[in-house]
Amino acid sequence: MTLVTDRTAAFKSSRFRVISGALLVLAIVGGVFAYNHFFRTEPAPFFASDEDHFLFGSIGTEETDGIPYWIWLVLPRIFPEYLPAPGGYASLGVLSKDGHEMPVGFSKVTIGFERVGINCAICHAASYRLRPDDPPTVVAAAASHQMAPQQYVRFLFACASDPRFSADTIMAEIAKNYRLPLTERLLYRFAIIPGTRRAILRLKNQDAWMNDRPDWGRGRIDPFNPVKFGRLAQQVDATIGNSDMQPVWNLNAHAGGVFHWDGLNTNLQEVVLSSAIGDGANNKWVDRDFSRWNETDPRRMSSLRRIQNFIGAAKPPKYPLPIDATLAAAGATVFQGECASCHAFGGARTGALIPLEEIGTDRHRLDMWTPASAAAYNAYGEGHAWKFSRFRSTKGYASVPLDGIWLRAPYLHNGSVPSLGDLLKPAASRPTGFWRGYDVFDPISVGFVTAGREAERAGTWFDTTRPGNSNAGHAYGTMLPADKKRELIEYLRTF
Ligand code: HEC
Ligand code: HEC
The missing domain is CATH 1.20.5 (Single alpha-helices involved in coiled-coils or other helix-helix interfaces)
Structure with missing residues (x-):
């Protein structure tokens, strides 16, 4: 009172x-x-073509996991020693296309201030060159074999752990490029820089589990353990889920099949939505995006739906060199006899899960995704319109269609076999180590060049004796005579 x-x-x-x-x-x-x-969110930049939307558009990862644009831009200039080579983010296998401000796989959105997020194309776009002095050809929806996602996050961790990640150093570097308005300067100095540093160090701590497992290397990631230990709050276990990127073209033709190497989901919409969540989109963003799922105007429609449309229809690129038609026709017969049952569209076991005991490839990726993980992901979206129900744990690897197979090296779910020529050798004769990540095409074996100074400079070493990296199994076709193998490889170029 x-x-x-x-x-x-x-x-x-x-x-x-x-x-x-x-x-x-x-x-x-x-x-x-x-x-x-x-917090004021401006609409994400609009891209007129679905392909550009896929390469540069936002999948909602900026708000929670985004990096303030100016910090992201200057880090490679302040800390070049934490990158594998000169050249900024490109040294990590990040691709770019003329006429675009941001590199492929990175989106820029204003939520209060400009933030940089990642999108699907950081892992689902590849480059190749026919000769070392060619400019790279960038292929959207291809499996990235050149990008090093683990080195990217470790670069950020190293920067944030360095005392030079400070307002003084970063503001001085920004000032060399651009004069930020006074309010932004104050904001960057007193809030954004210290806040970003704390956030990256928190992430470094959260991701410490990956340090006592084999490195991912270029073109690979452990895609589901971060989800298990993060979003799904599962106990950190000892599994190794390292897997090769997959291409995401032509997926309407795969509909009714299985998705992911072990077929852990059978529904493309769930795979697309859960991919965005796995990459850092928060549930609020997914709710908003999903509410526009059935819009058809590209300016208003769901970003993820637009991506699903794109990857459903995108066609793999044609083999870029001449093909010997007679040889290929002979190879079609070999394929029919040895491979079609598992790999041709409509084959009796295409899209089936081939039990581990039968396929004989590395088991780690399979053991990583447990029934408990599947149940947790199915429960995760409780109360949301997009809630998942098709996650499952399986006991085999999917026999996938081989569309665009010439551009999918290295092969198998763990990327352990560098070329088609090597895949057709008995496991004991396959290379036990090779450089991966270099994008010059090897037209003889069908894969990428894996040795030599340039391959070493651009790549990471893949050691098949490390856990998760075994190149054993998939013995199909390995006993064919040499001429039949040549015919078969010629035919595979036509896919
Ligand atoms: C950080 C890397 C990364 C990002 C980003 C990423 N993916 Fe993937 N994606 C992978 C990997 C690796 C696999 C194979 C994973 C496995 O099964 O082990 C995969 C598999 C898939 C598949 C299954 C393909 C098939 O034939 O079965 C689809 C579909 C897919 N991703 C779509 C997307 C979409 C859509 C996005 C963006 C919303 C996205 N991915 C973002 C790495 C990534
Ligand atoms: C019994 C079914 C089966 C037969 C027969 C079969 N494969 Fe496979 N194939 C698979 C499975 C399953 C995988 C995935 C295995 C893994 O990654 O661990 C696979 C993977 C592959 C891949 C790698 C795909 C990628 O993107 O990395 C190629 C290439 C391939 N097979 C070619 C062939 C050829 C060529 C033949 C015939 C000589 C053949 N396969 C016969 C089941 C089969």
Whole structure:
């Protein structure tokens, strides 16, 4: 009672009124300022073509996991020693296309301030060259064999762990490029830089589990353990889920089949939505995006739906060199006899899960995804319109269609076999180590060049004796005579 009276009395004093009025104005201005500078979301940039949307568009990863644009831009200049080679992010296998500000696989969206997120194309776009001095050809929806996602996050961890990740150093580097308005300068100095550093160090801590497992290397990632230990809050276990990127073209033709190397889901929509979640889109963003799932105007439709449309229809690129038609025709017969049952569209076991005991390839990726993980992902979206129900744990690897197989090296789910020529050798004769990540095409074996100075400079070493990296199994065709193998490989170029 007395308190209220005292307050009323105080309020009546005009001096107090002036002060509180000023405070109120300040609070409103401060609120608007904070809102504008931290949260006001501008529409994500629009890309007229579905392909550009796939390569550069937003999948909602900027809000929670995004990196403030100016920090992201200057880090490679401040810390080149934490990158594998000169050249900034390109040294990690990040691709770019003329006429686009951002590299392939990176989106830029303003949520208060400009933030950079990743999208599907960081792992699902590849480059190849026919000769070392050609410019790279960038292929959307291909399996990236050149990008090093683990080195990218480790680069960020190393930067944030360095005392030079400070307002002074970063602001000085930004100032060399651009004069930020005063408010932004203050914001960067006192809030964004320290906040980003803390966030990256938190992530470094969260991802510590990956340090005592074999490195992913170029073109590979452990895609589901981060989801298990992060979003699904499962206990950190000892599994190794390292797997090769998959292409995401022509997926309408795979409909009714299985998705992911072990067929852990059978529904493309769920795979697309869960991929965005796995990459850092938060549930609120997914709710918003999903509410526009059935819009058809590209300017208003769901970003993920547009991506699903694109990867459903995108065609793999044609083999870029001449093919010997007679040899290929002979190879078609070999394929029919040895491979078609599992790999031709409509084959009796195409899209089936071939039990581990039968296929004989490395088992780690399979053991990583347990029934408990599948159940947890199916329960994860409880209360959301997009809730999942098709996750499952399986006991085999999927026999996938081989469309665009010439551009899918290295082969098998763990990327352990560098070329088609090597896949047709008995496991004991396949290379036990090779450089992967170099994008010059090897037209003889059908794969990428895996040795030599340039391959070493651009690549990471793949050691098939490390856990998760076995190149054993898939013995099909390995006993064919050499001429039959040549015919078969010629035919596979036509896919
Ligand atoms: C950080 C890398 C990365 C990003 C980003 C990524 N993926 Fe993937 N994706 C993979 C890997 C690796 C696999 C194979 C995983 C496995 O089964 O072990 C895969 C598999 C898939 C498959 C299954 C393909 C098939 O034939 O079965 C689809 C579909 C897919 N991704 C779609 C997407 C979409 C859509 C996005 C963006 C919303 C996305 N991915 C983002 C790495 C990535
Ligand atoms: C019994 C079914 C079966 C037969 C027969 C079969 N494969 Fe496979 N193939 C698979 C499975 C399952 C995988 C995935 C295995 C893994 O990654 O661990 C696979 C993977 C592959 C891959 C790698 C795909 C990629 O994107 O990395 C190629 C290439 C391939 N097979 C070619 C062939 C050829 C050529 C033949 C015939 C000589 C053949 N396969 C016969 C089941 C089969």
